Amino acid sequence: MLLKNSSALNPKLSPLPCISRTSSSLSNLHKLSSSPMFKIAFSHFRLTLPHIRKPRENCFNITDIYYEEMLEANPGNALLLRNYAKFLHEVKRDIDKAEKFYARAVLASPADGEVLSLYAELxxxxxxxxxxxxxxxxxxVQAAPHDCYVIASYANFLWNLEESDG
Incomplete structure (x- = not known):
């Protein structure tokens, strides 16, 4: 059920200010935009605006900055390390840096079969x-014997190894 006015159900909730051309609405919008929560919520939008001119290069740089900031806050987060390594390897094609982050991900989570498999592929x-x-x-395979991704990656490696030998 779509509700048009949430304040009708709960009088303590005030509706969001409408954006119109009236000076009071613009004043409300200015107050909203100067609040700390608004700045936090829309700071990412400001970072992504430059990507309009050079989409691929700037998107990669923004993603790099995002991952580096997240890793600074969570340096031992295995999932974050793995995802960044995968981004570096598969998207940015920065093999040396990807290898470094896969190694860190393996150290952070040595029993994660998917990380081990991704590192092996690299x-x-x-x-x-x-x-x-x-x-x-x-x-x-020992860490995740029932993970179809891990098994398929190992099978693909063996297949490619056999083709390169033959």
Whole structure:
């Protein structure tokens, strides 16, 4: 059920100020926009405006800044480390930096099969180090024997290894 006025149900709730051309509404909007919560909520919008001119480059830079700020606040967060490493590896193609963050993610969560598998893929792709990649894949399968992503990644690695040998 769509409610037109939430203050009708709860008189303590005041409706949001309407945006119109009247001076009182503009004054209310100015008050709202100068509040700390408004600034926090819409600070990300200001950061994303420059991406209009150079969408790909600036979006990557904004994402980098976002991850670095989040990692500064949560340096041992395995999920955050993994996601940033995956972004660096698959989107930005910064293999060296991705490897560093995958290694940190593995240290933060050594029993996470998906992280181990992603790291193994990067080791294979970047260094063609069969032994190290296979060791990480085997560790990943041991950590998550029922994870279809981990099993499929290991199978893909073995398939590609067989093709490159044959």
């Amino acid at each position: 080791v294979w792709e970047a260094h063609k180090d069969v032994d190290t990649a296979e060791a990480y894949f085997k560790q990943a």
